[in-house]
Structure formats: C-alpha cells, structure tokens
Amino acid sequence: MLPPQACKKMQSWIRSRHLICAGNFLVLETLGYSTVERFSDCVSSLGGALINVDPIDKIWMGNHRQVILYRAKASLNTPQQHALKQYWIKYGSLYTRFDERSIY
Template identity: 85%
Template sequence: MLPPQACKKMQSWIRSRHLICSGNFFVLETLGYSTVERFGECVASVGGTLIAVDPVDKIWMGNHRQVILYRARASLNTQFLHDLKQYWVKYGSLYTRFDERCVF
C-alpha cells in the first residue's frame, strides 16, 4: 500500500472513531481481525511499527453471537505522525466507538 493511500485509510478510521491518538501512539479498536491486518499494513507503509494486538473484550451481537473486540497499538516516528495527529485533533475523538466510558 502506498503512503498516501495508507494515510487516507487511517484518516477514515479517525473519523469513524475506530482510531485514536494516545501520546505518540495510535490505538485502533475493531471487531474484525482483517481490519487489524490492514492497519498493520498501513502503519508499515508510512514507516511505523505495530506494537501489540490484544483481544480486549467479547461483545454480544444479537442474542446468540459474540464477537471479539481487538485493540491494536502502533507507533509512528515519521512526518506522518504530525500530519495524522493534526487530523485527529481536528476530526477525531478522545474515545473509540467501543469505549464503555463514553455513552452517546
């Protein structure tokens, strides 16, 4: 994946409240592991490092189905860090869409 495409994808995750900035780290929370894999590709293409992927919780979808919530942490030490951080300040949120502290 090319760096401009990776930045656009990460910006879409910021707008949808899947990706937040925490210090110099970016944290992605999602229900699909394929999204975590795409996040790893995006981070690698902009020169960052995927630090950890943890299964955080199980969320009920309907009455009979549970899905796993994954949290991926990445570190960016390039010029893309500043650009994405500024984008997150403008369009992002302090909480992800799966955060239990924030009820809308």
C-alpha cells in the same frame, strides 16, 4: 500499500472513531481481525511498527452471536505538525466507539 492510501485509510478510521492518537502511539479498536492486518500494513507503510494486538472483550451481536473486540497498538513518529496528527485533532475523539467511558 502506498503512504497516501495509508493516510486516507487512517483518516477514515479516525472519523469513524476506531482510531485514536495518544502521543506517538496509535490505538485501533475493531471487531474484525482483517482490519487489524490492514492497520498493520498502513502503519508499516508510514514508517511505524505494530506493538501488540490484544483481544480485550466479547461483544454480543444479536441474541446468539458474540464477536471479539481487538485492540491494536502501534508506534508511529507523528510530530505535532504531522498531517495525520492535525487531522486527528480536528476530526478525532479521545475515546473509541467501543469504549465504555464514551457513553457517559
């Protein structure tokens, strides 16, 4: 994946509150493992590395179906003036859409 495409994809995850920045780390929470694989491609094309992927919870979808919530952590050197960091400051959130603390 080319870096401009990777930045666009990460910006869409920031707007949808799937991706948050914490220092030089990026945290993505999603229900699909294919999204984790795309996130890994985006991070590697921008010069970062995927640290780990953890299944953190099971979420009910309807009455009879549970899906796994994955949390992927990546390291990406984003100084304060980096375009992705500035985008997160403007449009991002401190909590992901699946975080229980964001409900309150």
